[in-house]
Amino acid sequence: xxxxxxxxxxxxxxxxxxxxxxxxxxxxxxxxxxxxxxxxxxxxxxxxxxxxxxxxxxxxxxxxxxxxxxxxxxxxxxxxxxxxxxxxxxxxxxxxxxxxxxxxxxxxxxxxxxxxxxxxxxxxxxxxxxxxxxxxxxxxxxxxxxxxxxxxxxxxxxxxxxxxxxxxxxxxxxxxxxxxxxxxxxxxxxxxxxxxxxxxxxxxxxxxxxxxxxxxxxxxxxxxxxxxxxxxxxxxxxxxxxxxxxxxxxxxxxxxxxxxxxxxxxxxxxxxxxxxxxxxxxxxxxxxxxxxxxxxxxxxxxxxxxxxxxxxxxxxxxxxxxxxxxxxxxxxxxxxxxxxxxxxxxxxxxxxxxxxxxxxxxxxxxxxxxxxxxxxxxxxxxxxxxxxxxxxxxxxxxxxxxxxxxxxxxxxxxxxxxxxxxxxxxxxxxxxxxxxxxxxxxxxxxxxxxxxxxxxxxxxxxxxxxxxxxxxxxxxxxxxxxxxxxxxxxxxxxxxxxxxxxxxxxxxxxxxxxxxxxxxxxxxxxxxxxxxxxxxxxxxxxxxxxxxxxxxxxxxxxxxxxxxxxxxxxxxxxxxxxxxxxxxxxxxxxxxxxxxxxxxxxxxxxxxxxxxxxxxxxxxxxxxxxxxxxxxxxxxxxxxxxxxxxxxxxxxxxxxxxxxxxxxxxxxxxxx
Numbered sequence: 001x002x003x004x005x006x007x008x009x010x011x012x013x014x015x016x017x018x019x020x021x022x023x024x025x026x027x028x029x030x031x032x033x034x035x036x037x038x039x040x041x042x043x044x045x046x047x048x049x050x051x052x053x054x055x056x057x058x059x060x061x062x063x064x065x066x067x068x069x070x071x072x073x074x075x076x077x078x079x080x081x082x083x084x085x086x087x088x089x090x091x092x093x094x095x096x097x098x099x100x101x102x103x104x105x106x107x108x109x110x111x112x113x114x115x116x117x118x119x120x121x122x123x124x125x126x127x128x129x130x131x132x133x134x135x136x137x138x139x140x141x142x143x144x145x146x147x148x149x150x151x152x153x154x155x156x157x158x159x160x161x162x163x164x165x166x167x168x169x170x171x172x173x174x175x176x177x178x179x180x181x182x183x184x185x186x187x188x189x190x191x192x193x194x195x196x197x198x199x200x201x202x203x204x205x206x207x208x209x210x211x212x213x214x215x216x217x218x219x220x221x222x223x224x225x226x227x228x229x230x231x232x233x234x235x236x237x238x239x240x241x242x243x244x245x246x247x248x249x250x251x252x253x254x255x256x257x258x259x260x261x262x263x264x265x266x267x268x269x270x271x272x273x274x275x276x277x278x279x280x281x282x283x284x285x286x287x288x289x290x291x292x293x294x295x296x297x298x299x300x301x302x303x304x305x306x307x308x309x310x311x312x313x314x315x316x317x318x319x320x321x322x323x324x325x326x327x328x329x330x331x332x333x334x335x336x337x338x339x340x341x342x343x344x345x346x347x348x349x350x351x352x353x354x355x356x357x358x359x360x361x362x363x364x365x366x367x368x369x370x371x372x373x374x375x376x377x378x379x380x381x382x383x384x385x386x387x388x389x390x391x392x393x394x395x396x397x398x399x400x401x402x403x404x405x406x407x408x409x410x411x412x413x414x415x416x417x418x419x420x421x422x423x424x425x426x427x428x429x430x431x432x433x434x435x436x437x438x439x440x441x442x443x444x445x446x447x448x449x450x451x452x453x454x455x456x457x458x459x460x461x462x463x464x465x466x467x468x469x470x471x472x473x474x475x476x477x478x479x480x481x482x483x484x485x486x487x488x489x490x491x492x493x494x495x496x497x498x499x500x501x502x503x504x505x506x507x508x509x510x511x512x513x514x515x516x517x518x519x520x521x522x523x524x525x526x527x528x529x530x531x532x533x534x535x536x537x538x539x540x541x542x543x544x545x546x547x548x549x550x551x552x553x554x555x556x557x558x559x560x561x562x563x564x565x566x567x568x569x570x571x572x573x574x575x576x577x578x579x580x581x582x583x584x585x586x587x588x589x590x591x592x593x594x595x596x597x598x599x600x601x602x603x604x605x606x607x608x609x610x611x612x613x614x615x616x617x618x619x620x621x622x623x624x625x626x627x628x629x630x631x632x633x634x635x636x637x638x639x640x641x642x643x644x645x646x647x648x649x650x651x652x653x654x655x656x657x658x659x660x661x662x663x664x665x666x667x668x669x670x671x672x
Contacts, residue, residue, distance in 0.1 A: 212376060352519065
C-alpha cells in the first residue's frame, strides 16, 4: 500500500519515520486480518446448509432418470444421468452404487443369511424374517430380481466397473477432485422380483408393483469414507439431492409415490386440478413425470385398480392410494386420510414443520416401509400409518446412517408413533365418519386402556426391552444392524430399546426439557446426517447437564438398571430411607413418599455424572433435591421430617419411566 504522506528525511527524524512506518504496518495487518475473517465467515455461511454431523460437508447429487416399463415381462429399461458434486476434501478414485434387487436371487447374501438365521430358535420359533424365510432360494428365473448396468460414462468417457452382487464398483479413469462435479451417465435394465421384501410385484394384497430401491443408487460418502453396504436385510444410507423421474407405463396404471407430478393435466387419475379437463396424449402408454427436491431416495408404486383420494391440510396435499376388496376395507383406507388430516397440525407443532408439499400413503410392499414423501403400507392400520409417517422426521429429514444407528431412526420413530397414536385416539377415537362400529369400539377401548397405564404410550416398548435384557441375547446398540446375531436382538434394540431411550431421557432431564430437545434437534440437524453425539450435545445444551454417561451405558453397553429400597428407620425424630443400586448402570433417582393423611413428598437424587439436575415436574407435591449420588457408592440415604409411622408408601420412580429390570423391589407398602 503506498503511503499517503510524502515525508522528507530533512524534516522528519528517523524516530518519527519509524513510528509512522509501524502504524502503516499494523494498519495493513489489521485490514488483512479483517479480510481473512470475512472470507472465513462467508465460506462457513456458504457451507452451513451442506454441513454434516462431524465432517463439516456432505455430498450432493442430482438424478435425471427416464424409464420404460414392460408390464407383460415385468421388466424395464432405464437411462440415468447423475450429477455428483464432491464437496469433501478427498480425491475420489472410485465410486460405488447400490443394486438392491440383485439380492433377490438364489444364494445371494440376503438368501443365505435368512436361511442361516432360520436355523436358530428364539422363543420356540425360527429366527428368520417370516416374510423372507427361504423364499429367495425358490425363485425361478422369471421371478428373480436384477439390476444390470449396461454401460457407464463419466463426463462422456466410458468407465470400468465391477458388480459385487448388490454393489457396483466404478473404477474411475480420472479422479474426481475435491470441490468438483462429475456427470455420470448410465444405461441399465431391471426385472421386478416377486414380492418378498419391501419391493416387488404382485404382493399378497394384489398390488401390481411396489417400486422401492429400484434404481442404481449412489452409495453415501462421508467423513468415514464410502458406505458400500450390501443389501442383506436392514436399513440404508443416502445422499440428499434432486430427482427428476419420467416413468412410461401402460396408460391403465395409476401411480403414486415420491415427488410432485409435473404433468397432472395429461395424467388425470385424481391428480388434475379440480374441475379441469384432462388431455392425454394419444397411444396406450403414458409418461408420468415427477420432480422431488432435496430428498435422499425415490419410490413409486403402480396398479391399474388403485383408488386415489387426497386432501390438503396446512399447505400439504395428503394422498392415499389403495385397492379395496370390500366396503370395510374402503372405509378403513378413507379413515387413513381422515386420521392423517387431523394429526398433521399436532405433529408439526410437536416435532417440526413438514417441509414438502405432498405425502403419499400407498398400499403395497410387505408391511410398512418409509420412503421420501411417501410410504408403502400392507394395510390401513393407523399405528403403522403413524409409524411410517413419523419416519419422515427421524430418517428423511435427518438421514442418520441407519446401518450404524438404527435405533436413532426406528426407536425415535416408535416413540413418536406412540405419542401421536395416543393423542389421536384420545381426541378422535371413533369420530371418523369412515370408522365402522367394530373399529370405533376398538379405538375407544385402546384409548381407555392407555389412560389406565403408566407410562401409557410406551408400555409395550418397556416390556420388549425387559424381555430382551433378561433373554441373554442382548447386544450393544452400537452393533451394525446387519451384524446382530439374531433378528430378535436387532428388532428389540432398534425399536423398543430405542423408544425407551427417549422416554427415559424424559425421566432424566424432565419431559418438558426432552420435548424441547426434540424441537431443537429438528431445528439444528434437519438435512445434516446427525449421529448419536449430535443428539447428545443438543440434549446437554438444552438440559444444562452432562449426558455422555447415558450414551455410554445405554447405547454402548448392555448393563442394566436395578435400584431397590434397602431399609428404613427413625433416628432423632427423622425418618431415614436407604436406597441401594444393584444394577451396573447408574441413574438419577426419584423417590415418592406417601403418608397416612394422604399427602406426599418427592425426593430427587441427581447422578454425580450429570453435573446438573432436572427441574421439578409435578408442582402439586413438595420436591426436595439432594446432593448427587456418586456412581462408585452402592447406597444412598434420603430422609423426611415426618415420623416413620406416618409413612405408608415408599416408591422409587412412581412414573415408571426408568427402565428398572426388577421393579418389584422399587415399592414398599407399610401397613402399621
